[in-house]
Amino acid sequence: MADAAHRILDLAEHALSTSFPLRVRAWDGSEAGPSGPPVLVIRRRRALRRLLWRPGELGLVRAWVAGDLDIEGDLYTALDHLSGLFWDRGERDPSATAVPATTAETLRRARGILRDPATYRLIRSALTLAGPGLPPSPPPEEVRRRSGIAHTKRRDKDAIAHHYDVGNDFYETVLGPSMVYSCAVFPEPDTTLEQAQYAKLDLVCRKLQLREGQRLLDVGCGWGSMVLHAVKHYGVRATGITLSTEQAAYARKRVAEAGLTDRIEIRVQDYRDVADGPYDAISSIGMAEHVGSERYLEYARTLYGLLRPGGRLLNHQIARRPLADEETYRIDEFIDRYVFPDGELAPVGSTVSWLEQAGFEARDMEALREHYARTLRAWVRNLEAGWDKAVAVTSPGRARVWRLYMAASAVSFERNRIGVNQVLAVRTAADGLSDLPPTRTAWLS
Structure with missing residues (x-):
């Protein structure tokens, strides 16, 4: 089997109906495809069995996480080329797929494919290349299929635990000293990650117009960076809530070390259970992606009810591009199985609409797409x-998940496939007064 790479390339190009953009190196040392890096390295025949039993993205991801395949050379270039297999062929989003076919329809399609002699020979070749054996088990880092209703309190807590409770040491390695897991803001080309995260936290505080003695609620407080910044630099009293027990323990330790336990409270609490309003301001930074479209209006109304009249919400959230037919939107399998179980991205227009339906007045929206690409590259x-x-x-598989997820996300931000936005919304008082300065420049100074 000294020509495995050529045979794999033939199979891929037949299945995709286009040329494969990367050079391929197989387990037998053979190579085929475009010259030069990056190279798709198929280390084990098991990778093909994964793809045969689960064609498409999930099969590829399982092979990547298990170490059955790798990329040699620039990972970003490789992912950009591979994502082009979707985008350059007219698909609006690789995660936007048609409604799954019924079993009967799938069987009819399969019979049609097998009647084509050329396709039948390719399938036989693929089975020979993959070797005998049952479908390999998914890597242990994969979340199994969930049942029941999404975004219940119990299921949300489990989803958060999968993503965040993987060890604070791991996140220290990835995030650096700031321990901020959201898009930074880079004012200058030579701004460091730490400086950029400081700039982002300060931008949020200035948009919220925080003043000494006010009460701040930070929804999805992570490791406590936002509440610490707001209390140290703006003199507020802050409450941070998270569903991650590991994040909460880490944040409480930081608060104690800073001598601020009398001004900061960290709770393991669902946003739906907060009942000690009113607050003067609420920050929600990189949390709303976990809420889900079916629950988003409830989320917005809950935060609205926790604010005093004139109080402000800063909602910082990743957004996807709108689709021509919203009914075709499907959550990306890689993200759902390995990264953010039950996570959902909505267009920024939908987010603003939900906030306004809840009673908020949307006063400002700032797009930070390019900044998130830089942030992700720094984390990688x-x-x-x-x-x-x-x-x-953690584990080799978990580290591979995060490297792939962050690098692929950086490419998506760079190519304008997804964005990230800060929306400033106000619970405007009954008399129409918002307590905002007259110009944007004034309330950012």
């Missing part, structure tokens, strides 16, 4: 530099 560099530690405190 941190992960690669601390690879041995990241593997030791």
